[in-house]
Amino acid sequence: xxxxxxxxxxxxxxxxxxxxxxxxxxxxxxxxxxxxxxxxxxxxxxxxxxxxxxxxxxxxxxxxxxxxxxxxxxxxxxxxxxxxxxxxxxxxxxxxxxxxxxxxxxxxxxxxxxx
Amino acid sequence: xxxxxxxxxxxxxxxxxxxxxxxxxxxxxxxxxxxxxxxxxxxxxxxxxxxxxxxxxxxxxxxxxxxxxxxxxxxxxxxxxxxxxxxxxxxxxxxxxxxxxxxxxxxxxxxx
Numbered sequence: 001x002x003x004x005x006x007x008x009x010x011x012x013x014x015x016x017x018x019x020x021x022x023x024x025x026x027x028x029x030x031x032x033x034x035x036x037x038x039x040x041x042x043x044x045x046x047x048x049x050x051x052x053x054x055x056x057x058x059x060x061x062x063x064x065x066x067x068x069x070x071x072x073x074x075x076x077x078x079x080x081x082x083x084x085x086x087x088x089x090x091x092x093x094x095x096x097x098x099x100x101x102x103x104x105x106x107x108x109x110x111x112x113x114x115x
Numbered sequence: 116x117x118x119x120x121x122x123x124x125x126x127x128x129x130x131x132x133x134x135x136x137x138x139x140x141x142x143x144x145x146x147x148x149x150x151x152x153x154x155x156x157x158x159x160x161x162x163x164x165x166x167x168x169x170x171x172x173x174x175x176x177x178x179x180x181x182x183x184x185x186x187x188x189x190x191x192x193x194x195x196x197x198x199x200x201x202x203x204x205x206x207x208x209x210x211x212x213x214x215x216x217x218x219x220x221x222x223x224x225x226x227x
Contacts, residue, residue, distance in 0.1 A: 004158075033214075040123060042204060042219040043159070050213070058214075090158050102147060102208045104215060106158030 003027045004107035006091050012113045019078040021110050023091030030096050032074035033104060034058075034066060037088040046089075049074055050096065081114040088112075123202060125222040134192040136221045138205030143186065145207040149215065150179060150190045153202045162190070162203075192223075200225045 004025045013019050023032065030051050035043040035058075045058030047066040055066060063085060065077045078085055088111055092104040128134050140148070146167045151159035165172045165179045165188075172179050178191040188205050202222050206215040 035217075040219060043217040045214060048214065092158075102213065102215060103149060103161055103164060104206075105161070106151075108156075109158050 002108065004091060004093055004105055006089075006107040006110050008110060009108065010111045012115065013081050014115050015080075015082055017081050017114075019081050019112065021076045021089055021091075021112070023074045023076070023107055025072050025091075025093045025105075025107075027093055027095070027105060028071075029093035029105070030071060031094045032068065033092040033094075034064075034074065034076045035090045035092065036060065036085075037090060037109075043090065046076065078112075078114075081112075083114045086112060086114045123220050123222045125224060127224045127226065128195050130195060130197060130225055130227050132195055134190075134195045134199070134223060134225075136190045136192075136203050136223065138188040138190075138218050138221075140186050140188060140205065140207045140218070141216075142207065142209045143183075144210045145216075146210040147208040148179070148181060148188050149206045149208075150177075150188075151204045151206060151217075152199075153204065153220070155201075159204060195223075195225050197225045197227055199223060 007022045033048040034046040044060050046064050048056050049068045067075050088109050090109050091107040094104045149164045150162040152162050153159045163174045163179050176193045180189045202220045204220045205218045
């Protein structure tokens with residue numbers, strides 16, 4: 001069973017529509033992240049949350065919002081989708097309590113196309 | 116699969132060769148580094164990590180080298196296999212920021 005799941009895996013929508021991408025994790029981690037991936041640009045951080053009451057903007061948060069409904073769930077919303085938000089979106093988790101580094105575990109991704 | 120990294124630098128090797136993938140990082144305050152592997156249609160997967168108080172760390176068939184003087188990180192894959200074909204990303208954690216900053220990636224192509 002996957003530790004980090006994302007729904008939907010693929011979505012095609014039209015400009016102006018509201019879209020929600022969902023992420024769930026069974027790893028028991030307190031930290032969760034949303035990234036987008038574009039060709040040649042690597043992974044860019046949209047929002048992150050270090051616990052249920054904590055929400056922080058990443059480097060490209062404009063046009064996005066998030067909700068941390070529970071420790072295990074972190075959703076990303078596009079209030080009014082636009083074509084340049086077409087990308088691959090990844091959710092990730094990490095554990096602040098570990099003695100290791102800040103390794104992040106990624107979900108399988110959501111491919112979003114905005115027409 | 117999706118077109119991840121259309122314009123990525125690409126390293127092409129023959130099966131059985133050793134591969135070296137390089138990464139330059141930007142911040143001298145970075146204290147932790149990770150290499151990730153991303154196969155087509157999947158999310159990034161952890162390969163190996165290294166802390167800034169180390170110069171070298173070895174895993175199974177993989178070695179990470181860290182040169183803090185020139186802010187350079189490399190991933191060495193021994194006896195490269197077709198299953199190693201993927202995009203490889205380095206990521207750095209900047210001390211105090213508690214977030215990872217990812218490089219743009221290198222595509223490794225392994226031919227039989």
